[in-house]
Amino acid sequence: MSMKTSDVIFKQRIKDQMQDSFMRKSVANAQERMFTNRQLAADKLGNWDEWRENGKQIREHVLDNLDYYLHQLSENVQKAGGHVFFAETSEQATDYIENIIQEKNAKKVVKSKSMVTEEIGLNAVIQRNNCEVIETDLGEYILQVDDCDPPSHIVVPALHKNREQIRGVFEDKIGYKGSSDPEEMTRFVREHIRHDFIEADIGITGCNFAVAESGSISLVTNEGNARLATSLPKVHIAVMGMERIVPTFEELDIMVSLLCRSAVGLPLTGYVTAITGPRESNDMDGAEEFHLVILDNGRSDILASEFKDILRCIRCAACVNTCPAYRHIGGQSYGSIYSGPIGAVLSPLLGGYDDFQDLPYACSLCQACNDVCPVKIPLSDLLLKHREKMVIKKITPLAERMTVSAFNYLNSSPKLWNVAMKVGGKVAPKVIKDGKLPINVGAVAEWTEARDLPQPDGESFRSWFANRDAADAGKELAAVTGIVNPKPNLYSNTDKVEK
């Protein structure tokens, strides 16, 4: 799987997804649970806004000095005995990993959850080398055994499936006979894939944050699978987006505090692991060989663009968990491994407008995402920037461009606008009857699909006010004669004029 997960057109995708009431229910429930937990955890920590500001500044500092920290990180990984590879493109990254697979004649790879390896379509590359790849994160595992169903959430990839559906998948694909009890299913999968950990030649992980001062990579997980994947196989390959660095462990502490609370509403996840290079002679366990693949894949371009802020992202999905559009269409509607507000910003940047031009419009600009982002990314502003970009590139529909031009022409001329408002005030109440126009096409048809049109009040405000103005002479007279502030008649302007 690469970043793009569907060839169906956007509108059809959301239509299909919205018919899935199971999905919608589980997304809504999960959203509410995660939103509430996040809020509780943030409140319990206290001074949440200051923490966010701190997180933002750390991320900004790293981005502003990325060359320095990349160099420092790379030096320290090598000092610790690891290999570092800078991949400009996703092909370079997969080529490098493919070489290792071939060199080691690897037959089995275990992976822990990693968005960036999905972004580069790593699994397909591994498999074309007659090498088996097993996703060991439970959510990813469910999707993998379900014929590689695309993820619908960056933290909880199988969010769109309920336990009964998961039980069905396990029964069909891996011979599970038990109930839909999550603990029972988890126990089954643990036993089912234990031998894979033992047999695997290579373990592949992502990297939540790399610590530049020590050359360590950190992994924030809940299942312990990443620890097995990095300690049992002889080779460990970590893949990271080039922006995912913190200067020292002190900043790691802050970022992990923000990440765990924002992602799952907990002070900490089950496992927070830091790995520095391959195992040393006196180490009990760990890989004998460690590779760090640092991926650019368009990130340098983003860094130099007006979208730079998006690189602060720590993939917590707080924005996804609060997005009302995501709530109704679900993650797979986005057609990208990155869904929700972060996906709508990131996917067009990494994958281009050809495939992802609809995503920036799947947003009411409500800004709920901005408010929950632990590193204060102005997500809705960036979505608006995408729209602006597409206007400049003339990707937007011709009819829309013409309508907007006409609107702006009218709106920039006070005289024309004045006439338009007055005429509009007269005409609107005559044509809108019972919440409908005589002919409901185009924009009106879209609007009236779910709701009625408003019943206009009649006469435009500006006509009413102008008539009041005409009565001003009388008002002044009243002031002079000492009759102050005559009670205005709310609804009738005619008697006002008569005064």
Added chain:
Amino acid sequence: MMKVNFFVTCLCDVVKSNVAKKTVLLLEQLGCEVLFPKEQGCCGQPSLNSGYIESSKPAMKSLIRAFEGNDYPIVTPAGSCAAAVKKYPEYLADEPEWAARAQAVSDRLFELTQFIVNELNIVNVGAKLPGRGVYHPSCSLIRKLGVREEPLKLLGNVEGLELVGIKNQETCCGFGGTFSIKMAEISGEMVKEKAANITAVTPDYLIGADVSCLMNIAGRLSREGKTVKVLHIVDVLMSNVVDDLSQSTITSNDSLTVEVN
């Protein structure tokens, strides 16, 4: 007497003109003299929120010019339009002179409840409206303008009005301007959920400070044949001068209108 400029906004000018009229009357009752600079147009949201920043600039400048005739505060009964104008300095950043002019206008611009509570220092306008009301805190008010407490303070002092909370109260109603047309499917689902959460507490009124959101939710309530009366906050604050609003037979379809006697 404090002089204020009124920024009517296009929806209040043409569609919900009673909201605009009542806003003027309320401000007058509260001791303001209301001026209406006639040269004003629309804030430009349909164009700006679709990304047509460059071609919106003449209209933005026209609106700025319209309010430069004096230095009095500018008041508007629509949060999203206020929020849009407050972004002008950012949109016009490439033209420092215009950015500064935009900033000056933006600094004088207040959403209605913000103006009444923070500038006039009034929290009780002497309104009376018996019944249960749900207040919809629009995205523009709470997240873009940071106006969270002001409407509640005003509503809290309305005699007889009981405010009831709803599930996911601060979630967007799904309007989003052109979003409601461009992504009508998603917008429709959002407003359906909002309407369901509102009707679940069986209120007499739905009250908000953004005409556009109210139009959206009212349109859905009307489609469902629900009898919740949809009121702009100014309808509520002016309800002292209307005889027995609660008894009038207003369907949600035309509930922004108060019956003319």
